[in-house]
Amino acid sequence: MEFNVAIVGYTAGVCSAICQFPQAYKVFKTKDTHSISLGMYLTMTIGVILWFTYGVLIEDMPMMLANGVGLVPCLYTLYLTIQNRRAHKTYGK
Amino acid sequence: MEFNVAIVGYTAGVCSAICQFPQAYKVFKTKDTHSISLGMYLTMTIGVILWFTYGVLIEDMPMMLANGVGLVPCLYTLYLTIQNRRAHKTYGK
Numbered sequence: 001m002e003f004n005v006a007i008v009g010y011t012a013g014v015c016s017a018i019c020q021f022p023q024a025y026k027v028f029k030t031k032d033t034h035s036i037s038l039g040m041y042l043t044m045t046i047g048v049i050l051w052f053t054y055g056v057l058i059e060d061m062p063m064m065l066a067n068g069v070g071l072v073p074c075l076y077t078l079y080l081t082i083q084n085r086r087a088h089k090t091y092g093k
Numbered sequence: 094m095e096f097n098v099a100i101v102g103y104t105a106g107v108c109s110a111i112c113q114f115p116q117a118y119k120v121f122k123t124k125d126t127h128s129i130s131l132g133m134y135l136t137m138t139i140g141v142i143l144w145f146t147y148g149v150l151i152e153d154m155p156m157m158l159a160n161g162v163g164l165v166p167c168l169y170t171l172y173l174t175i176q177n178r179r180a181h182k183t184y185g186k
Contacts, residue, residue: 009147015140022132035125039115047108054102 010062017066024073033081041078048074103155110159117166126174134171141167 027033048071055063120126141160148156 005147005150008143008150012140012143012147015136015143019133019136019140022136023130026130026132027128030128032128035120035123035128037116037119039119040112043108043112043115047105047112050101050105050108054098054105057098057101 013062013066017069020070020073020077024076027077027080031080031084033077033084036077036081038078038081038085041074041081045071045074045078106155106159110162113163113166113170117169120170120173124173124177126170126177129170129174131171131174131178134167134174138164138167138171 023036027036048067052064052067052071055061055067116129120129141164145157145160145164148154148160
């Protein structure tokens with residue numbers, strides 16, 4: 001595979017891995033999940049878990065790493081969104 | 094590739110493609126982006142564009158489809174989040 005094509009793939013992987021951190025940080029700071037879609041976070045978390053599993057099955061380290069790293073903040077945001085829905089407390093309002 | 098391994102990959106792709114729609118719908122309905130991280134949406138949108146480009150470069154149709162489909166609601170949510178930040182109007186408060 002040409003070098004620049006691989007660069008596009010790896011950069012995409014880095015973006016996908018790190019994109020969850022700013023949202024998890026914002027939710028951690030504000031405890032406000034009011035405008036976050038629970039449907040999105042459920043589907044996305046399942047997707048990240050499946051991509052991680054797929055990476056393990058096809059022994060693709062970058063895929064395992066990107067999704068393994070991204071799963072942690074994803075689960076945190078999902079957890080807090082579920083907590084808030086249950087408690088109907090919209091922090092930071 | 095074994096059939097069930099491919100199933101894991103395709104299901105992951107479907108989750109990644111559709112997960113953006115519930116968030117875009119919620120933002121469309123409430124116009125409230127207060128708890129959404131602009132940092133996440135910028136990074137995620139760049140990631141989806143790069144995955145789409147990577148799919149084109151390696152001629153991988155599922156990757157093109159999943160990211161092409163997911164890009165539309167992603168851009169909408171990003172657009173509205175930027176609009177709200179600019180206008181400092183937090184709808185639905």
